[in-house]
Amino acid sequence: MPFTDAAAELVATLADEGVQHLFINPGTDTAPVQEALAAARTANTPSPRAVLCTHEFVALSSAMGHHFVTGTPQAVMVHVDAGTLNLGGAWHNAQRNRLPAVIFAGRSPYATADEIPGHRDSPIHWQQEQLDQQALARAFGKWAMEVPRGRDLGRIVRRALQVAQADPRGPAYVMLPREALMEPGGAGLARRLPPPRRAAPDPSGLADMARCLADAAHPVIITCRTGSRVGAVASLVDVAELLGAPVIDQRDRVNFPSQHPLYAGDAADVLTGADAVLILDSEVPWVPAHAAPPDSATVLQIDTDPVKATMPLWTYPVDLALTADTALALPLLADELRQLASPDRTARWGERREQVAARLAQIRQQWDSFASSAEPAAAPHAMMQALNKVLPPTAIVLEEAVTARGALIRHIDREPGSFFDTGSPALGWAIGGAMGVKLARPQAPVFAVCGDGSFNFSVPTAAIWSAQRAGAPFIAVILNNRSYRASRLPVQRLYPGGAGEAEGRFPEADLSPAPDYVGLVSAYGGGGRVVHDSSELPDAVEYCLELEAQQRCAVLDIRLPTA
Numbered sequence: 001m002p003f004t005d006a007a008a009e010l011v012a013t014l015a016d017e018g019v020q021h022l023f024i025n026p027g028t029d030t031a032p033v034q035e036a037l038a039a040a041r042t043a044n045t046p047s048p049r050a051v052l053c054t055h056e057f058v059a060l061s062s063a064m065g066h067h068f069v070t071g072t073p074q075a076v077m078v079h080v081d082a083g084t085l086n087l088g089g090a091w092h093n094a095q096r097n098r099l100p101a102v103i104f105a106g107r108s109p110y111a112t113a114d115e116i117p118g119h120r121d122s123p124i125h126w127q128q129e130q131l132d133q134q135a136l137a138r139a140f141g142k143w144a145m146e147v148p149r150g151r152d153l154g155r156i157v158r159r160a161l162q163v164a165q166a167d168p169r170g171p172a173y174v175m176l177p178r179e180a181l182m183e184p185g186g187a188g189l190a191r192r193l194p195p196p197r198r199a200a201p202d203p204s205g206l207a208d209m210a211r212c213l214a215d216a217a218h219p220v221i222i223t224c225r226t227g228s229r230v231g232a233v234a235s236l237v238d239v240a241e242l243l244g245a246p247v248i249d250q251r252d253r254v255n256f257p258s259q260h261p262l263y264a265g266d267a268a269d270v271l272t273g274a275d276a277v278l279i280l281d282s283e284v285p286w287v288p289a290h291a292a293p294p295d296s297a298t299v300l301q302i303d304t305d306p307v308k309a310t311m312p313l314w315t316y317p318v319d320l321a322l323t324a325d326t327a328l329a330l331p332l333l334a335d336e337l338r339q340l341a342s343p344d345r346t347a348r349w350g351e352r353r354e355q356v357a358a359r360l361a362q363i364r365q366q367w368d369s370f371a372s373s374a375e376p377a378a379a380p381h382a383m384m385q386a387l388n389k390v391l392p393p394t395a396i397v398l399e400e401a402v403t404a405r406g407a408l409i410r411h412i413d414r415e416p417g418s419f420f421d422t423g424s425p426a427l428g429w430a431i432g433g434a435m436g437v438k439l440a441r442p443q444a445p446v447f448a449v450c451g452d453g454s455f456n457f458s459v460p461t462a463a464i465w466s467a468q469r470a471g472a473p474f475i476a477v478i479l480n481n482r483s484y485r486a487s488r489l490p491v492q493r494l495y496p497g498g499a500g501e502a503e504g505r506f507p508e509a510d511l512s513p514a515p516d517y518v519g520l521v522s523a524y525g526g527g528g529r530v531v532h533d534s535s536e537l538p539d540a541v542e543y544c545l546e547l548e549a550q551q552r553c554a555v556l557d558i559r560l561p562t563a
Contacts, residue, residue: 003185006150007032015046023059027079029106032181055462056086061432074101089426096424098169118178137173150183154190168305201324210336216276224282227253235330244353261357386534400430428457434474528555
């Protein structure tokens, strides 16, 4: 049957594409879509659930969290240019995390004649119009288009979702003039446009890569997001065990078991003696100023986007890159290595496996010892070690700890598919992301572990209100050092003994006096606890889990030294 209008076709198309939630911040331009959603609910026809977000940053962050645990395409709706601008850093995060989302934005109506449905009827329709609204999307998105007529909407939405889901994935942007939404839709759903299948590696290139790794004396593996596909973790373990290679896990996902003898965590110094380095799904494999492989090392790479064209100065010295999904490539690489496993090679790999495991065991022991020390810098480590002991096995953790990140990834032990970080620059995502995760996994306790600066960046009032209203409560663990420490440390590093250090106040990065974070959440119906010592964590976590079970958001305000 023909759709009553294009807005109804939009709603039906999203449902047909498997979009479960529409994260929406409405405006005057979204009225046809709101009516179409209401009509679908009344008629009990398929439609995504509308989730009202009182800030656009929260909406896109929630969509990202939802995708992390479901793998499904996402849809976000904002109002014209102002709503697009309010997406802000969340758009950058979506770009760097290859989020397959379509961002729908209104566009000021063209018509002024009152006989045309959807015409301009408010001063805002002149004030909000920009010369090139799509320009906002071009730096951070893959594709952008305006819907010119209602009859074209279905094909454009299908195309936007296809582009967003094609590797390398990323957000698409669709502008929706109000008149177009109110025009007649198509005679039925437009034909689906499925994205291409995931890329498998070039066979000859894979064989060359296997030979290089097989004959290396000191191979090292670096991974960041291979665990985005949970099944790839076992294949990575297989490759590492065959070679006896340490795995540096940058931990945007759980890519490698943290209890495995070959787990090197963030110990980047193992790179300095490498003669072959395999980079998997990593945008910043190392920071040259901190630790890097020798110039003589052979650098190998497997990634769906090995060139990183959106990063102008991505100039890592890769000798052999394969464009491939690591979930497809790693089992094939393991097979190639087995075919090369002569008695001599097998003996060398086994000997190296024992040597590397012994060295990494010492490193991990040092991490545990440091957490027990009395140094102020050890406080985050002690807290994360204690938190790890009381986290429910089914908990999902979102990480945005910034300067305490090292403590978190060293001590929080999670299964693949239950730990997420964005590895991207716009702080504040974890709080909104927690709502999206909870909507996707309502039975799992959700913990967003963030610095106090990150919490304030998150538009927490909007995120907490939206989560409470949507029935998606979460627990925010705030590592509260009352400082933008990430902004203070560069001053001390770049200007040792300088005026800032002499003054000792760093007012530009000082977040004291600390707000009453528990009181803030309580104002929205939640609650929480302030924690000063790791011994207080078990009772505090239990209390917050009780609040979450009552559909109430909770905060753990963990007070850390300011140093």
